[in-house]
Amino acid sequence: MSERFEFTLKATDGHARLGTVSMPRGEIRTPAFMPVGTVGTVKAMYLDQVRALGADIILGNTYHLMLRPGPERVARLGGLHTLIRWPHPILTDSGGFQVMSLSGLRKLDEEGVTFKSHIDGALHHMSPERSIEIQGLLGSDIQMQLDECVALPTTAGEIERAMELSLRWAERCKSAFGDQPGKAMFGIVQGGDIPSLRLRSAAALSALDLKGYAIGGLAVGEPQAVMLEMLEATCPALPFEKPRYLMGVGTPEDILLSVARGIDMFDCVMPTRSGRHGLAFTRRGRVNIRNARHAEDLRPLDEASDCPAARDYSRAYLHHLVRSNEALGGMLLSWNNLAYYQDLMKGIRAAIAQGRFTAFMEETLEEWRRGDLAPL
Numbered sequence: 001m002s003e004r005f006e007f008t009l010k011a012t013d014g015h016a017r018l019g020t021v022s023m024p025r026g027e028i029r030t031p032a033f034m035p036v037g038t039v040g041t042v043k044a045m046y047l048d049q050v051r052a053l054g055a056d057i058i059l060g061n062t063y064h065l066m067l068r069p070g071p072e073r074v075a076r077l078g079g080l081h082t083l084i085r086w087p088h089p090i091l092t093d094s095g096g097f098q099v100m101s102l103s104g105l106r107k108l109d110e111e112g113v114t115f116k117s118h119i120d121g122a123l124h125h126m127s128p129e130r131s132i133e134i135q136g137l138l139g140s141d142i143q144m145q146l147d148e149c150v151a152l153p154t155t156a157g158e159i160e161r162a163m164e165l166s167l168r169w170a171e172r173c174k175s176a177f178g179d180q181p182g183k184a185m186f187g188i189v190q191g192g193d194i195p196s197l198r199l200r201s202a203a204a205l206s207a208l209d210l211k212g213y214a215i216g217g218l219a220v221g222e223p224q225a226v227m228l229e230m231l232e233a234t235c236p237a238l239p240f241e242k243p244r245y246l247m248g249v250g251t252p253e254d255i256l257l258s259v260a261r262g263i264d265m266f267d268c269v270m271p272t273r274s275g276r277h278g279l280a281f282t283r284r285g286r287v288n289i290r291n292a293r294h295a296e297d298l299r300p301l302d303e304a305s306d307c308p309a310a311r312d313y314s315r316a317y318l319h320h321l322v323r324s325n326e327a328l329g330g331m332l333l334s335w336n337n338l339a340y341y342q343d344l345m346k347g348i349r350a351a352i353a354q355g356r357f358t359a360f361m362e363e364t365l366e367e368w369r370r371g372d373l374a375p376l
Contacts, residue, residue, distance in 0.1 A: 018352040024182040034267040054342035063095030071137035079139030092140035128172040145173035159192035184211035195233035202237035214245040235262035275334030285368040294319040307339035
């Protein structure tokens, strides 16, 4: 373990990058997928399971944790790592996206954002400085600047206004974060679906010499092709020697195509949310276990998987659990999905190391295209 925050690039294959983020609480192998522990729990999973599947880092959410149990309480209880029994790295996002997507009321100005809690309707105010303070009280290892995330599509003027405000907030967050040995604050590139604004944002954030850079404001309503276009415009404008994090993305296909464009870190609720709704991700593509064709199918989801949820339980049983709304169904499918995502990342890293990432990507996409009904 390193006493400092360090990013080491070990290999490249085209634009795909193999690396390691080293910090006091452990190493993060990149490209990395971060399971989302919104309120201090990866839904339907024990954190020991999450670690055993290969996760080096998880994500917590500033918005949700500030509402309950509250950052001051978490600090009194020894910090988030101690409270949830996860001694490894934690990244906290700033809460900006949740303020946009969950709050029924928000008033935004230069100083910050005032918003109504989706839980009890109480009003709260979050400034850039308060966001960093909350993340410090939680004790996270990687902290994100407060930004304004706008839903797409919207006007160019609105995108530019939000991007410029986010840049000013990034400077304030950097000042509030100060010098915290072994920890990092990442800036967030905004600019919607306008390449020139993305480039302006990336250039201004790069000038701040932060320890890492996220690309935000994607996967918020735009087509996948637009997301990829924004990555192609943005990634080359970010410092080559710093980690790049694509926020809130996404599907296995999104991850493959984004790694191909130079992304190092990902997070998304999709594996657990989909699992709770009966959708499984496998090496043969997506499986809707609610479908009647699984009612008497004694095959497992994937007989070759190392994950017990994928290998040891029949589709018929999983179908029964999900159709009966039994909690165990969501637990097993979430376990399967997170296992598949981490196996995908492991395969991506190995392929980059071997100089065959493009071949790996094409083989994986072809296996998904053949689908779950193809002969085994």
